[in-house]
Amino acid sequence: MMPADELMNLAIIVSFAAVAVSQVLSMVRLVIGPSTGDRILALDTMVVNAIGLIVLIGLWQGTQLFFEAALIIAMLGFVSTVAYARFVLRGDIIE
Template sequence: MLTVSIWIASSFMGLALLLNLYRLLRGPDIPDRIVALDTAYVNALSLLVLFGIQQGSRAYFEIALLMGMVGFVGTAMLAKYLLRGDIIE
């Protein structure tokens, strides 16, 4: 039952990732593309966590945690660049 649930959740997350990548490529303006990139990052993290559950390994959860922190900092930097035009003051 858990295996079927993981496959269903992975397929939905993969579909959501494809839709986010479509918005990333075809977004009408830069803020929409930044939001799509952040959402795609979260979907990729969820796929990594689902794969970790399927494999039964804790290493994937630690990698997902590190990727989440890097993704947050990256999104914050892109938003700051969008607002001010400069990252480092």
């Protein structure tokens, strides 16, 4: 059985690769997406993946420094998704 620290390093590297690949895949959907809803959904997924990448950087460096950045990006991502959707629905964000 692999030592714990070695397995943890492998897990961090594998998750970096997986989250980066899924970021690229959702970017592909953002470019080819046939309708507006698909593009908004791809942007939402990209924001979620960015939160994952930031948390992984914090895990890799062993600091609590990146927690606030992840929290702020989570809030801004939700607000921007709702703003895009409202803009498509209403033609206006704040009525």
